[in-house]
Amino acid sequence: MKRRFLMTPGPSPVPSFVRESLAQEIMHHRTSEFKEILKEAHAGLKSIFCTENPVLILSSSGTGAMEAAVTNLFSKGDKVLAIGGGKFGERWAEIAKVFALNVVEMNVEWGSAPDSDELTKILDENKDIKGVLTTLCETSTATVFDIEKIAKITNEKDILLVVDAISGLGQDVLLTDQWGVDVVVGGSQKGFMLPPGLGFISLSQRAQKAIETSDLPKYYFDLKKALKSHAKDDTPYTSAVSLIVGLATAIDAIKKEGLEVRWKKFSKMAEATREAAKALGLKLLSKRPSDSVTAIVSPENIKSSDIVKTLRGEYGLSIAGGQADLKDKIFRIAHMGWISQKDLIECFSLLEKVLAKLGYEFKQGVSVSRLEEVFHG
Amino acid sequence: MKRRFLMTPGPSPVPSFVRESLAQEIMHHRTSEFKEILKEAHAGLKSIFCTENPVLILSSSGTGAMEAAVTNLFSKGDKVLAIGGGKFGERWAEIAKVFALNVVEMNVEWGSAPDSDELTKILDENKDIKGVLTTLCETSTATVFDIEKIAKITNEKDILLVVDAISGLGQDVLLTDQWGVDVVVGGSQKGFMLPPGLGFISLSQRAQKAIETSDLPKYYFDLKKALKSHAKDDTPYTSAVSLIVGLATAIDAIKKEGLEVRWKKFSKMAEATREAAKALGLKLLSKRPSDSVTAIVSPENIKSSDIVKTLRGEYGLSIAGGQADLKDKIFRIAHMGWISQKDLIECFSLLEKVLAKLGYEFKQGVSVSRLEEVFHG
Numbered sequence: 097m098k099r100r101f102l103m104t105p106g107p108s109p110v111p112s113f114v115r116e117s118l119a120q121e122i123m124h125h126r127t128s129e130f131k132e133i134l135k136e137a138h139a140g141l142k143s144i145f146c147t148e149n150p151v152l153i154l155s156s157s158g159t160g161a162m163e164a165a166v167t168n169l170f171s172k173g174d175k176v177l178a179i180g181g182g183k184f185g186e187r188w189a190e191i192a193k194v195f196a197l198n199v200v201e202m203n204v205e206w207g208s209a210p211d212s213d214e215l216t217k218i219l220d221e222n223k224d225i226k227g228v229l230t231t232l233c234e235t236s237t238a239t240v241f242d243i244e245k246i247a248k249i250t251n252e253k254d255i256l257l258v259v260d261a262i263s264g265l266g267q268d269v270l271l272t273d274q275w276g277v278d279v280v281v282g283g284s285q286k287g288f289m290l291p292p293g294l295g296f297i298s299l300s301q302r303a304q305k306a307i308e309t310s311d312l313p314k315y316y317f318d319l320k321k322a323l324k325s326h327a328k329d330d331t332p333y334t335s336a337v338s339l340i341v342g343l344a345t346a347i348d349a350i351k352k353e354g355l356e357v358r359w360k361k362f363s364k365m366a367e368a369t370r371e372a373a374k375a376l377g378l379k380l381l382s383k384r385p386s387d388s389v390t391a392i393v394s395p396e397n398i399k400s401s402d403i404v405k406t407l408r409g410e411y412g413l414s415i416a417g418g419q420a421d422l423k424d425k426i427f428r429i430a431h432m433g434w435i436s437q438k439d440l441i442e443c444f445s446l447l448e449k450v451l452a453k454l455g456y457e458f459k460q461g462v463s464v465s466r467l468e469e470v471f472h473g
Numbered sequence: 474m475k476r477r478f479l480m481t482p483g484p485s486p487v488p489s490f491v492r493e494s495l496a497q498e499i500m501h502h503r504t505s506e507f508k509e510i511l512k513e514a515h516a517g518l519k520s521i522f523c524t525e526n527p528v529l530i531l532s533s534s535g536t537g538a539m540e541a542a543v544t545n546l547f548s549k550g551d552k553v554l555a556i557g558g559g560k561f562g563e564r565w566a567e568i569a570k571v572f573a574l575n576v577v578e579m580n581v582e583w584g585s586a587p588d589s590d591e592l593t594k595i596l597d598e599n600k601d602i603k604g605v606l607t608t609l610c611e612t613s614t615a616t617v618f619d620i621e622k623i624a625k626i627t628n629e630k631d632i633l634l635v636v637d638a639i640s641g642l643g644q645d646v647l648l649t650d651q652w653g654v655d656v657v658v659g660g661s662q663k664g665f666m667l668p669p670g671l672g673f674i675s676l677s678q679r680a681q682k683a684i685e686t687s688d689l690p691k692y693y694f695d696l697k698k699a700l701k702s703h704a705k706d707d708t709p710y711t712s713a714v715s716l717i718v719g720l721a722t723a724i725d726a727i728k729k730e731g732l733e734v735r736w737k738k739f740s741k742m743a744e745a746t747r748e749a750a751k752a753l754g755l756k757l758l759s760k761r762p763s764d765s766v767t768a769i770v771s772p773e774n775i776k777s778s779d780i781v782k783t784l785r786g787e788y789g790l791s792i793a794g795g796q797a798d799l800k801d802k803i804f805r806i807a808h809m810g811w812i813s814q815k816d817l818i819e820c821f822s823l824l825e826k827v828l829a830k831l832g833y834e835f836k837q838g839v840s841v842s843r844l845e846e847v848f849h850g
Contacts (some may be wrong), residue, residue, distance in 0.1 A: 102501055107714055110499045118715060119496035122487045122668055124479055124791045155670055157710045160693040194692045283711070291477055291499055291715035313690065315571045316537040333534040334660075337484055338495060338668035339716075358813050395491050414501045 100412045103443055105235045105389040107285040107292055108433040110342075114289055117345040118338050121374050125335040133344045136327040144265065144288075144355060145280055145298045147272040149359060152322045154295040155336040158262035158283030159187065161295030164317035165189045165258050165279050169227060171311045173198055176227045177218060179241070181206050182234035184260055192229065195312050200225065207237045207391070209384040212245050219253055222462070227256035232280075233264030236419045237238070237429055238391035239382040240268045243336060247275040256306060266350065267362035267388040267432050278303040286341060287388070289346045289433040293339045297423050325394065362387045365431040365440060368470035372444050375466035376451070376458050381426050388432045391418075393425065395456045400427040406450045413446055426437030437471050477789045481819055482612045482640050482766040484662040484669055485810040486718075491666055495715050502712040505689070512706040517724030521642065521732060522657055524649040527743040529699045530720070531667040531672040532713040535639035535660030536564065538672030542656050542695035543568045544637050546604060546680060550575055553604045554595060556580050556618070560609035560796050561637055564594045569606065572689050577602065582763050583799065584614045584768070586761040590623050598631055602747060603631035609657075613796045615768035615805055616759040617645045634664040635643075635682060640665060640794040643727065644738030644739035644765040661716060664765070666723045666810040670716045680731045689820050729796035739764045742808040743849035749821050753760055753828070758803050765809045768795075768804065772833045777804040783827045814848050 102109050110118075110153065123130050134153075141151035156160050166188075170176060176197050178189035181204030192199045200222055204210045210230070221224055228250050229305050233240050243259055250257040258279040261270055265280070266287020272280050277300070284294035299307070299319065307319055321332045366387040370380055373392045381391035394400035404417045418426040429443060444463040451458065479486050487495075500507050500805055511530075518528035532539050543565075547553060552648050554576050555566035558581030569576045581587045582692040587607070596602055605627050610617050618634055627634040635656040638647055642657070643664020654677070661671035676684070676696065684696055698709045727735065743764040747757055750769045758768035771777035778801050782796045793804040806820060828835065 100498060100500060100506075102499060104501055106711060107499050107501060115496040115498070119492040121477060121492070122479060122484050123477060124481055124484060124670070127785065127791065129477075154534070157532050157539065157713070158692060159710045160533065160537075164692045191692045195591065195690050203669050220756065285711060285714075292502070292711040293713035293716060315568045316533060316540045317693075333536045334662060334669040335532070336668065336670035337662075338487075339670060407503065417665075432720060 100353065101439070102414045103430050103439060104414050105286065105430040105432065106283070107430060108289065108430055109435060110289055110291055111434045113349070114342050114346050115442055118342045119292070120338070121339055123338060125331070125337050128230060130335070130337065131329045134331070134335070137340055137344045137347060138326065138329060140344065140351060141296060143318040144350060145272050145282070145345065146270060146274065147298050147434045148299055149273070149296040150323060150326050150327055151296050152319060153331060153340065154297065154317065154322070155293065156295045156335070157292055158281060159293050160317065161281045161283065161297045161462045162187065164192050164297055164314070164319055165291060166195055167257055167283055167308045167314040167317060168199070168319040169258065169279065169311065170197055170253050172196055174226045175200060175222060175224050176229055177202055177222070177225050179210050179228065179230040181237065181239065181400055182231070183236035184231050184234055188229035188260065207239060207381045207383055209239055209241045210246070211382060212242070212249060215246065216249055219249065221253065225255060226257055229258045230260070230281050232259050232270055233268050233386040233388045235263040235389060236422065237382055238386050238389045239384050240264060240386040243270060243277060244275045245329055247277050251276045256303060259279065263432070264386060264388050266358065268386055269359050272298060284343065287433050290339060290341065290342050296345060337417035359387070362431055364439060366390060368467045369429055369431060369440060370465040370472050372466045375462045389428050389430045391428045394427060395451070398454050398456055399424040402454060403427050403450055407446060411446045413443060415443070421448055441467055477741050478816070479791045480807050480812060480816060481793045481810065482663065482805060482807040483660070485666065485807055486812060487666055487668055488811045491719050491723050492724070495668070496716055497715070497720045499714060502708070502714050507708045507714065510718055510785055511708070511712070514717055514721045514724060515703065515706060517721065517728060518673060520725065521727060522649050522659070523647060523651065524675050526650070526675055527700060528673055528675040528679050528704050529696060530708060530717065531674065531694065532670065532701070533672045533708070533828050535658060535671055535672050538658045538660065539564065539637055539675045539692060539697055540568050541674055541691070542658055543572055543574070544678055544689040544691040544694060545687050545696040546633055546635065546656065546683045547574055548686065549573055551603045552577060552599060553606055554599070554602050556577055556587050556605065556607040558585060558614065558616065559608070560589060560613035561608050561611055563607035565637065584616060584758045584760055585617045585618045586616055587623070588624060591621070592623065593626055596626065596632065602632055604635055606635045607637070609636050609638035609647055610645050610763040610765045612640040612766060613799065614759055615763050615766045616761050617641065617763040620654060621645060621652045624654050628653045633680060638810070641763060641765050643735060645763055646736050649675060661720065664810050665720065667716060671720060671790060676679055691755045736764070739808055741847065742814060743767060745844045746806055746817060748847050749840040749843045752839045766807045768805045770800050771804060772828070775831050775833055776801040779831060780804050780827055783830065784823060788823045790820060792820070818844055
């Protein structure tokens with residue numbers, strides 16, 4: 097019997113009190129009892145998304161909610177800018193191309209955040225760009241983008257700003273209304289401490305107006321229909337009842353702890369993770385590291401996939417490797433949702449054992465001491 | 474404290490052993506442990522869908538899987554026939570229109586099943602029809618369509634046959650491969666005894682070929698990608714892990730009882746429900762009643778919504794009312810998934826109390842005796 101624990105950037109661990117709520121007796125989605133729960137979930141999502149605007153719940157993964165943003169805000173041939181810099185930035189471009197938008201791609205080096213001067217330049221050269229598609233935390237590189245600065249630029253130019261915050265939400269600060277972000281996309285399996293299966297999408301007034309005139313085809317992800325249902329605390333098709341009951345439970349816990357308290361907590365955990373990696377003599381990939389996940393460059397001559405495999409195989413601890421060009425080059429440790437300081441200490445303690453086994457040299461215990469220092473010192 | 478029980482045609486009750494599996498500790502979707510579960514689920518789905526072809530799992534409601542069928546099998550302007558006869562038949566036409574297909578609609582009176590001569594006539598008059606979209610159990614009218622006969626016609630003419638079996642699967646017999654049905658769409662919250670949140674779709678060799686050339690836009694529901702993942706017992710995006718663990722548990726239980734044993738059980742329950750309604754002097758809506766759900770015409774001067782509301786409000790028992798033109802005219806009792814003979818007896822016992830309260834006259838106990846007779850006599 098091995099203990100199984102996830103420190104992957106999604107799915108992320110689900111606490112027992114949420115798992116128990118998932119196992120409650122099923123209720124019908126068109127009853128006043130369930131409407132009350134949906135109402136609570138809708139209100140809670142607003143507070144976590146830092147918006148007064150509606151946040152819709154979709155029965156899909158976060159990618160489904162990304163597609164919904166594209167097909168509901170834009171029309172055939174509309175020009176949009178997709179900001180790259182990692183696997184999830186590229187996904188925006190892929191989706192927009194599938195739906196026949198005119199996609200301008202801004203190349204950002206993996207591990208870097210987009211440069212605002214370059215962004216301004218691209219937008220000035222393409223006055224007909226209607227929307228910018230970007231990412232809060234680019235999970236593949238563990239990099240947080242400066243959404244506040246990007247929003248300043250898009251708002252000046254009256255361009256829709258759409259942010260994939262699937263992995264960042266709850267850890268990396270995102271002040272949707274205050275910064276003027278039109279659309280924020282989320283998913284259940286990261287900061288929300290839930291299993292995968294729900295996508296979320298917030299819509300500013302400007303975004304709601306754009307939806308009125310969009311002519312791209314959509315049915316299941318028709319947000320005009322979803323907005324109408326939302327106004328009555330309902331969903332267009334059969335709601336994913338059990339996951340929504342879990343959502344209400346998780347939101348309640350997040351609100352009790354406090355969103356800002358949690359932001360500080362994860363910021364400290366991210367700092368400690370970076371310091372612990374450095375104490376081991378390891379480098380960080382990201383130039384603008386996220387508070388949700390940290391990407392550590394694997395020591396020379398050690399494949400990061402071997403670190404991941406050994407941690408999982410011998411100790412039941414799942415962390416993530418690198419994707420695409422970063423395969424075998426980095427490993428990623430998540431600090432999001434239900435993950436705690438104690439989990440990080442355990443993680444580095446096991447990581448040290450694995451690194452030693454794989455032949456990497458360092459002073460034993462150095463990373464755990466460094467974590468403790470950051471946490472308590 | 475009121476007992477809460479669902480006899481609605483979705484969501485349908487989830488047994489405690491499935492709910493407990495939903496509450497298991499979360500696992501990562503890219504581990505060998507989860508792959509084993511997906512493998513089991515994939516194999517189990519084949520046996521329940523009565524097919525040797527792949528059955529894909531989508532993180533969506535059944536409607537998402539219906540959209541996937543349309544956007545993956547056809548190309549712009551393709552002519553398809555949507556068979557009406559209820560709310561879900563109409564949904565096929567709606568989806569196909571949104572994606573700019575050339576939709577021929579076959580009108581079927583609500584409560585009736587499509588006439589095969591008329592179907593043949595329409596197909597003969599429209600030689601360019603590429604696909605027929607229809608329904609196994611039309612939930613809104615509790616009518617089962619003769620898919621075997623329809624498949625004979627479409628196979629002769631080499632036309633793709635796509636069947637929404639969301640509410641019927643597991644109760645109404647559907648021999649996918651034997652009858653030659655190309656695509657069968659299912660959902661988790663009916664015969665599978667699971668909460669809502671998963672859609673299923675089986676694809677014949679002919680359907681898989683059609684997918685190769687389809688040019689309609691799709692990303693989240695791209696079945697070419699999903700087929701590739703399926704071959705490796707994987708899913709394209711983050712799998713709805715907890716629901717899939719539940720699915721494997723539920724399928725295991727269904728296989729242990731036996732699909733054919735279950736078909737017989739539900740057929741008997743459906744017969745008993747019809748007999749019990751008749752014993753109360755009530756009429757049935759459907760001319761070809763389903764084994765999954767029964768639609769009973771409300772007594773004159775009693776709105777069916779009052780029956781539904783009273784049953785739910787006073788006894789915690791949810792049944793369904795009528796939809797669209799049938800609102801207030803019929804009520805529907807489901808016998809699917811986890812619903813048992815004992816539940817039907819309880820349901821009619823409470824229904825009698827409610828009917829009496831609403832002023833309907835009948836011999837007390839007559840429906841329950843009739844149920845017992847059919848079950849045991």
